[in-house]
Structure formats: C-alpha cells, structure tokens
Amino acid sequence: MALILKAQNLTKRYKRMTAVDHISFDLAEGEIVGLLGPNGAGKTTTIQMLLSLIEPSEGHIEIFGEGLSANREKTLEKVNFAAPYAALPYNLTVYENLNVFSLLYGVRDRREKIETLLREFRLVEFRNQRTGALSSGEQTRLGLAKAFLNDPKLLLLDEPTASLDPAIAQHLRTLVCQKMKAVHGAILWTSHNMREMEMVCDRIIFLSLGKIIAEDTVRNLQDRYKKRDLEELFIFLAQ
Numbered sequence: 120m121a122l123i124l125k126a127q128n129l130t131k132r133y134k135r136m137t138a139v140d141h142i143s144f145d146l147a148e149g150e151i152v153g154l155l156g157p158n159g160a161g162k163t164t165t166i167q168m169l170l171s172l173i174e175p176s177e178g179h180i181e182i183f184g185e186g187l188s189a190n191r192e193k194t195l196e197k198v199n200f201a202a203p204y205a206a207l208p209y210n211l212t213v214y215e216n217l218n219v220f221s222l223l224y225g226v227r228d229r230r231e232k233i234e235t236l237l238r239e240f241r242l243v244e245f246r247n248q249r250t251g252a253l254s255s256g257e258q259t260r261l262g263l264a265k266a267f268l269n270d271p272k273l274l275l276l277d278e279p280t281a282s283l284d285p286a287i288a289q290h291l292r293t294l295v296c297q298k299m300k301a302v303h304g305a306i307l308w309t310s311h312n313m314r315e316m317e318m319v320c321d322r323i324i325f326l327s328l329g330k331i332i333a334e335d336t337v338r339n340l341q342d343r344y345k346k347r348d349l350e351e352l353f354i355f356l357a358q
C-alpha cells in the first residue's frame with residue numbers, strides 16, 4: 120500500500136512545555152487511523168501541524184510523497200479537515216458557505232457537487248438558513264460536507280461527531296468511511312468515543328504527554344494489554 124502521510128519526529132514545543140514530543144507515524148492508502156489520548160495529550164496540536172496551521176518545532180511531514188513545508192499549497196490540495204473549533208462564517212447561508220469554499224478550492228461541477236453533499240449530509244432543508252442559526256449538530260454536518268468539496272485523499276477529523284445525536288452520528292460515520300474507502304483515501308480521526316473508534320479504525324495511535332505510547336489494531340492492543348474493550352484500555356493507558 121502506498122503511503123499517504125509520513126510524519127517523522129514531529130515535535131511542538133511551547134515555552135514551558137512540549138505538546139508533541141518526537142512522534143513518527145504513517146498512514147497508508149485506504150487506512151482509517153484513530154489518534155487517541157487523554158485531554159492535553161497533543162492530538163489537536165498534531166492535526167494542526169499536519170494542516171500547516173502551526174509550525175512544528177522539529178520534524179518532517181510528507182503528504183503524497185511531498186514535503187509539506189517546501190510545497191504547502193500543492194500538498195494540501197487533496198487534504199481537508201473538520202473540527203468543532205473550525206466554524207464556518209456565521210453570516211453566510213449553508214449554500215453560500217459551500218459555494219465560497221468550492222470556489223476557493225477550484226471545484227469543477229460545483230453546483231452538482233454541492234447538491235450531492237447537501238443530500239448526503241442531510242442539509243437540503245437548511246440550504247438557505249444562515250449558518251449561525253444552525254444547531255451545533257447541523258453545523259458539524261456542514262463542516263463535514265465542506266470537507267468533501269475538494270475530494271480529499273487525506274482527511275483529518277478532530278472529534279467530528281462530538282455534537283451529533285447517536286442516529287446521525289451513525290449515518291455520518293458510515294458515510295464518511297464509505298466515501299474515503301471508495302477513493303482509497305486515509306483518515307486520521309480523533310475522538311473520545313471509544314465505541315466509535317472500535318467501529319471505524321483500522322489502527323489506533325495512542326498519545327500520552329505528547330508521546331506515542333501504543334500503536335496497533337484495536338484487537339491486538341486489547342490482547343496485548345488483556346483488556347475487554349477500548350474503553351478499558353484507554354483508562355488503563357491514560358493513568
């Protein structure tokens with residue numbers, strides 16, 4: 120399997136602390152990898168470095184075989200992300216937001232693409248609603264729909280289902296996984312919902328105090344640590 124992402128010795132230091140501490144990991148085509156860890160472990164910091172939103176203090180990131188720092192714009196063309204803290208402009212309607220982002224991304228057949236995403240992410244009835252007037256779950260759906268506008272091959276999801284009810288969360292998990300598997304894309308997915316991680320992840324990377332302390336399939340990790348499920352394993356590793 121070809122690699123989509125390769126992070127080597129990725130480190131982020133702030134004045135008094137090291138948020139991410141020399142971590143190295145890969146994502147192959149078609150892989151869904153869970154980035155787990157307690158609050159403050161360094162998950163969001165890692166994702167923000169992969170998106171080039173913050174500069175690593177040390178380390179190297181390759182996406183589709185290209186160095187991110189040398190070739191930021193080109194490398195990020197087939198990358199997208201969704202996170203609760205990345206709210207879309209509140210004054211635009213749902214449709215306007217998708218339209219603006221599709222123009223920014225240079226999407227071909229953008230009207231058709233937007234209609235498909237509105238349907239898939241169950242946003243048709245909200246198309247003319249101001250984004251600021253959406254519920255938090257509806258905003259989450261819009262953020263995920265936006266993340267598919269550029270047909271990403273690498274998707275970075277930071278707690279994407281945190282505000283969703285169980286039924287819509289289930290629909291979106293399935294949809295997101297199917298869409299990415301169909302194009303052999305990769306997802307790096309953070310969540311504090313261990314059942315969700317068991318359902319979607321091919322592999323787990325467990326961070327603690329900025330370091331990778333465990334990495335494997337859920338099954339192998341459970342066997343190695345003799346834990347019944349991922350929740351038990353998390354509580355054990357997080358101690």
Ligand code: ATP
Binds near residue numbers: 134161162163164165
């Ligand atoms: P959570 O599960 O709570 O979302 P996380 O694993 O995403 O946590 P990060 O947001 O990556 O954690 O934060 C890692 C550590 O880096 C935390 O201790 C945080 O306080 C610290 N940190 C993050 N940004 C900064 C900053 N700009 N300046 C100083 N410290 C920071």
